[in-house]
Amino acid sequence: MSGLSIQLIDFLAALLLMLSFAMISQRRILSLIHLFTLQGITLVATTAIVAHATGQEHLYLSAGLTFALKVILIPLLLHRIIDRLNVRWDVETLINIPTLMIIGIVLVIVAFDLALPIAKLSTSIARGTLGIALACVLLSLMMMITRSKAVPQVIGFLSLENGLFFAATASTNGMPMVVELGIALDVLVGVLILGVFMFHIREQFESLDIRHLERLKED
Numbered sequence: 001m002s003g004l005s006i007q008l009i010d011f012l013a014a015l016l017l018m019l020s021f022a023m024i025s026q027r028r029i030l031s032l033i034h035l036f037t038l039q040g041i042t043l044v045a046t047t048a049i050v051a052h053a054t055g056q057e058h059l060y061l062s063a064g065l066t067f068a069l070k071v072i073l074i075p076l077l078l079h080r081i082i083d084r085l086n087v088r089w090d091v092e093t094l095i096n097i098p099t100l101m102i103i104g105i106v107l108v109i110v111a112f113d114l115a116l117p118i119a120k121l122s123t124s125i126a127r128g129t130l131g132i133a134l135a136c137v138l139l140s141l142m143m144m145i146t147r148s149k150a151v152p153q154v155i156g157f158l159s160l161e162n163g164l165f166f167a168a169t170a171s172t173n174g175m176p177m178v179v180e181l182g183i184a185l186d187v188l189v190g191v192l193i194l195g196v197f198m199f200h201i202r203e204q205f206e207s208l209d210i211r212h213l214e215r216l217k218e219d
Contacts, residue, residue: 005053009170012046013129016166017108020139023159024104024146025097032155033078039162040070047169059169066165074158082151094146104139111135129170136163 016039023035044067051059093100112131140160144153 005049008049009046009129012042012049013132013166013170016042016136016162017132017139020136020159020163021101021104023155024100024139024143027093027097029082029149029151029155032152033075033082036078036155036158036162037071037075039159040066040075043162043165043169044071046166050169062169070158070162078151078155085151094148100142100146103142107138107142108135111138130167133163133167133170136160136166139163 019035019039019042023032026032026035044063047059047063047066051057051063095103111134115131115134118130137160140156140163143159144156147153147156
């Protein structure tokens with residue numbers, strides 16, 4: 001890769017991390033969907049840059065697939081879900097936002113420490129972004145744990161997959177196309193299943209708070 005390509009990938013990695021922090025601090029579901037869409041655009045740009053810098057033409061197809069799936073299709077599905085369920089209100093967090101941000105900073109430090117020995121084994125020049133990718137995964141996992149509503153947890157799961165995809169693209173110069181197609185299909189099927197799951201929760205408990213599921217244990 002050229003120096004310019006590396007700088008662009010580093011910039012996009014930093015942008016992805018900032019979007020992850022914005023997601024854990026965001027209370028509105030609609031804003032969470034917009035931030036997820038911006039993550040998708042970041043992944044598309046990263047994949048296209050890696051494709052141009054390494055000459056791997058199949059990554060252009062991967063960028064197009066990512067654009068169609070994570071910038072257009074999945075956000076549209078999420079918008080339809082929140083319209084049907086009428087859940088545009090602020091979402092509840094189990095931990096207050098300032099505490100979440102402090103924990104997030106700690107997770108970033110841990111991620112860089114864990115990724116350092118692994119990055120040394122990577123042959124990609126952009127292997128330095130592995131720490132940021134792992135940090136995004138940990139932040140998304142924390143978002144899933146600290147949200148009590150089903151929709152933000154689904155978005156957290158999708159954001160976690162974005163971090164993994166970024167790591168595979170930037171740090172290893174891309175995965176085999178058959179693996180990328182398989183992951184894309186799994187993500188799409190997962191969103192559809194989780195959408196059905198949310199509708200059932202709403203019909204049963206008239207709320208998307210998953211803590212209502214504890215009633216099933218008591219019964």
